[in-house]
């Protein structure tokens with residue numbers, strides 16, 4: 001039995017940075033600490049932060065002057081930023097620099113009065129933040145059908161949420177090229193996401209089963225699941241190693257593992273151990289390699 005871990009599985013740069021800033025703030029700060037929304041989409045990490053007294057809120061009413069509020073890697077809209085400033089809380093901005101670049105692009109396009117199309121998950125905090133930078137004028141598209149429903153337009157700009165599925169973005173661009181006289185395309189899918197998606201797609205065609213590990217509420221981990229499912233029917237999505245069942249590893253010679261940008265490395269290691277245990281019960285020899 002061989003286990004292959006996909007390249008770039010687990011925490012991305014933006015998530016590592018946000019966690020580092022949060023832990024550093026916890027060490028240095030004596031005030032109450034909140035994150036504006038869950039710091040990352042992973043229940044284990046949120047539970048650990050909760051044990052340290054770091055609370056999650058999206059309610060201004062719960063905050064008082066002097067509290068510390070950490071803005072997560074997804075960023076926030078300018079109106080929430082201003083509202084937090086008015087509350088006189090201490091802000092720690094952990095917005096990923098790559099997300100900041102997309103926010104600035106949306107703001108510039110909005111000032112130039114271009115119609116902006118954001119390919120993203122409508123309710124995802126990053127998309128919500130980007131919408132704010134467009135003064136809520138941008139149109140969010142989640143799938144090809146929504147792109148087909150748009151009317152013909154002379155000029156448009158299109159960009160993506162940083163963790164969007166590259167293949168879906170390409171398909172939507174193709175549809176809108178037919179519906180727009182002058183379409184400006186900005187591929188804002190971050191490199192870390194692109195490498196992880198490509199590695200997962202490659203791995204899905206090499207293995208007998210692929211286990212996607214990560215928070216069920218993580219948009220980018222869900223995308224990895226969809227990408228793998230297109231190539232590998234035996235793709236399983238688990239949030240923790242405890243969810244692994246013997247059926248997932250039965251009659252497999254090579255098993256792949258891939259984790260989203262918010263999946264802690266320990267969870268990936270524990271998944272390898274859980275597969276190993278399951279294989280030992282089935283008397284397989286296990287070997288771990290990295291893509």
Ligand code: SF4
Pocket residue numbers: 012013014015073074096097098099162163190191192193261
């Ligand atoms: S996925 Fe990319 S853009 Fe999003 S937080 Fe991670 S590094 Fe930043």
